[in-house]
């Protein structure tokens with residue numbers, strides 16, 4: 191079973207403790223939600239896991255299904271990130287096929303797998319020839335998810351993957367991520383401001399405050415019966431903490 195274990199992860203930017211001694215484990219077939227106010231360090235954790243930012247200290251260990259450490263050169267194939275902005279993350283000059291064929295090729299897989307990748311994210315094969323400006327935000331985000339899957343990723347880091355999408359299509363993209371997680375046994379880190387979807391779509395919740403995890407546990411326990419005063423404030427500020435399908439924006 192693939193696991194990604196983060197131990198004592200710390201990032202300091204010019205004396206600011208953006209992330210301070212954070213530890214958790216992502217496991218195949220499970221979703222962990224990371225919530226907390228703006229500036230609490232969520233994206234910095236995502237970027238360290240995706241190797242876009244170097245940790246000041248701490249470790250990130252990826253173990254493959256065989257129980258052995260995944261070789262360093264295979265890390266990026268296995269751990270992929272989905273970004274908040276589907277408009278910035280695709281190249282406007284390239285077709286969908288180009289976006290998907292490149293990571294497939296790097297992974298030694300043929301271009302002919304593109305239609306199958308599109309199918310996995312519920313897009314039809316004719317999307318292959320479109321360019322990003324011919325897609326809706328939700329369709330772009332599906333392409334971004336397909337691109338993350340192309341190299342055979344087992345761990346998906348989704349940093350506010352639906353917060354820039356129209357409210358009406360957010361649930362569809364989250365359900366797609368949930369289905370892929372289930373069917374393909376992915377380990378998912380779901381970063382969000384939305385406590386309702388954090389509760390609905392995750393098994394475990396981590397609450398960040400000023401770079402630290404202040405509360406953690408099964409989603410229902412943490413979000414319905416919060417113990418930490420900060421989590422209580424966060425839950426009280428959420429638009430409608432009891433409604434699982436309130437998909438409002440920021441608290």
Ligand SMILES: Nc1ncnc2c1ncn2[C@@H]1O[C@H](COP(=O)(O)OP(=O)(O)OP(=O)(O)O)[C@@H](O)[C@H]1O
Nearest residue numbers: 203206207208226227228229230231232233234235
């Ligand atoms: N490259 C950087 N240089 C300096 N400071 C940074 C850098 N990146 C992040 N920070 C700081 O680190 C802290 C954590 O930022 P981070 O983006 O991780 O927060 P976040 O929880 O993702 O916030 P949001 O919910 O607004 O996305 C903030 O104080 C931020 O200003």
Ligand SMILES: [Mg+2]
Nearest residue numbers: 232233234349
């Ligand atoms: Mg962020």
